[in-house]
Amino acid sequence: MYSIVKYKHLISNQDADTQKRYGMIEKLSNGFTTENTTALALDKLLTEQIELETESEVLVEEPAIKKVSRSKSKNGSDDVEMAFTNLFEALKQHTIPALNVNNDSLRDAIAETLKRVKIRLSDLDEDLQKRVSSSPVLIKYDFPKTKTAPFKKPEIADFQRVVDDVMLGNNVFLVGGAGTGKTYLAENLIAKMALGRQYITINCSQWTAPVEIIGGQTMDGFTEGKLIEAWSKGYVLILDELPKIDPNTAGLLNDALAKTKVSGAIIFNARKESFPKHEDFACIATGNIYPDKESITYGANNKQDLSLLDRFSGSVYFISKNPVIERDILHNDMVWSICDKIRSVIDELKYEAQLSLRFMQNARDAYNLEMLRIKDKGKDGVQANDGKTLKSAVDSYISTFTEVQQKNIKDKIRYNELFGHYEYRDFPTSKMVF
Ligand SMILES: Nc1ncnc2c1ncn2[C@@H]1O[C@H](COP(=O)(O)OP(=O)(O)OP(=O)(O)O)[C@@H](O)[C@H]1O
Ligand SMILES: [Mg+2]
Incomplete structure (x- = not known):
């Protein structure tokens, strides 16, 4: 036995x-x-x-x-x-x-x-x-077996280093502005494609409860925590937006994250049952800031305990906007260049706001829908101008600024020339506007 x-x-x-x-x-x-x-x-x-x-x-x-x-x-x-x-x-x-x-x-x-x-x-x-x-120095690696289908290496500067870190059993922290692709990088590119492992994500916020981490009683009886599940089944645990978690709750992660490298290490769930670590367990955290201090731009982020941050030391990566990836994903340089222009104007005017890849995708999808409607001559019974358009996406984005700011942004991006009468509809998608 x-x-x-x-x-x-x-x-x-x-x-x-x-x-x-x-x-x-x-x-x-x-x-x-x-x-x-x-x-x-x-x-x-x-x-x-x-x-x-x-x-x-x-x-x-x-x-x-x-x-x-x-x-x-x-x-x-x-x-x-x-x-x-x-x-x-x-x-x-x-x-x-x-x-x-x-x-x-x-x-x-x-x-x-x-x-x-x-x-x-x-x-x-x-x-x-x-x-x-x-007299060679003997070293011993404890790599998990990694077999994955070949995939295109993403144009991300630190990509291989992040994958190496995860393979070495280091906890990784991806820091970057909203919509720079951190979650996608962690879940899809690293966990799924590069390592061929399943992942389980904790979407951290101030409301994240211990039950989600180490399990506990719920209306359906005892529910196992995601940390325990990832730990014992060998999944990649994604701590999405880790800085937003309540620092006291984050303490529950400390013990496990100190032992990511230790083969067979044991942790306990809320019922004090013990779980040995599966060799494929790994952890990737993401966040808009490195939470060693309070953030003004990202107000919902909490300053975290230094002991938690220590679990990631040596493996913190700053992910910044990446035009190559953005253009590759968007497949529409006209829309990309308009978005990129708005982004640089915001930067230049020092407004506290983000323009993310998520918005770019939103604008691109809106553009595709409106152009389809124009081509089909309102076959679905909707006039292009009544539906979602690139203009309406940009308007919606700009509407979140103060009136003065809106005027400044519009002037700088030549709003009337581009959007006044939907002029952009005549522009080729393969050419930059700016
Ligand atoms: N390499 C990529 N290939 C295809 N789509 C991507 C890629 N990177 C990011 N995306 C897409 O871009 C959008 C933003 O990415 P993601 O949600 O990962 O950003 P994030 O940095 O986690 O943002 P936030 O800080 O707001 O959570 C998503 O819709 C995602 O699917
Ligand atoms: Mg994210």
Whole structure:
């Protein structure tokens, strides 16, 4: 039932974390006698880990041993050759069955052989000489298996770095103005396309409740939290608009986000049930600001605890407007150039407002609808001017400014020349207006 039992003899050689996990399984299963769901899940993880480690040791070392034992010693000494043979035999005896390495007796056997004969570096085969003298630094990655269909690399400067970060188990924070494409980047481009993983999103606001994060009682009985679900099933947890969350509620994320990198780490839900981490769990947060202070432009964002922000340190990316992507998505340079002009005018006049890709899409869709109606000569019974148009989209956008601001914006974008009599309808969509 518990497969880790057969590696009991190896546990004392493992790191503290592994030993702790072994102890936990032993405890939860009453000494491996009862079937406990958490213990079984932990058991599977730990067994896989140990098998992977021992397998890779054997895979790496065995060819080297054989090579050494077969290599001709340079000085032709029989003693050295014999020593090699003895060493090989000793290693074979003490590492077979492969998973049953007894470190102490192996060490004794090697010491015994080397007592009788000295082996110099030059006695070793060339490949091994190189390996010994360059003494490589050993590193170990714990990458989850990632298999995805090929897709076009997005024109986003930090794209590969963000994907690497998520793969390395770092929590990522994407910061950028409204409608710059952060949510789309996190959910679709990174989680779905680059990593081929499912995602689960918490839309953070001041009303986000603990039940959504760690579960709790609802009208339908106990509902599991999204953090717990992502954690235990290996989804990418998207904390959309994280800075808007109440800092006290955000505290519930601290423990888990500190352990995103720790294989098999345990967290607890609202019922104090424990959940081991699935190796594919990852977390991407988005926000309009980096919430280390209060924001004037983005008022609903809260200053967050530094301990929460620390969970993302080293992996914060600022996403800015990206004309290449915008034009690619819009497929309409005429509409894009008008939107871009309004955006730069707002910037120039220092008005506190955003013009996002979302608005651009809205304006483009409006334009397509009105042009369709004109082409079909009101087949749907609606005159183009009565329905949604590029002009009405721009009007709606500008109407959110004060009267003085509206006048200034309109002057700067030559509103009357473009929109007075729907002049833009005669412009080609492949050319910029500005
Ligand atoms: N690479 C892309 N390809 C296609 N559509 C995209 C892409 N990036 C963003 N979009 C679209 O642009 C719009 C804005 O993107 P998104 O909602 O991701 O922005 P955001 O930065 O999260 O905005 P907010 O801060 O307001 O939440 C959405 O309609 C989205 O579908
Ligand atoms: Mg968003």
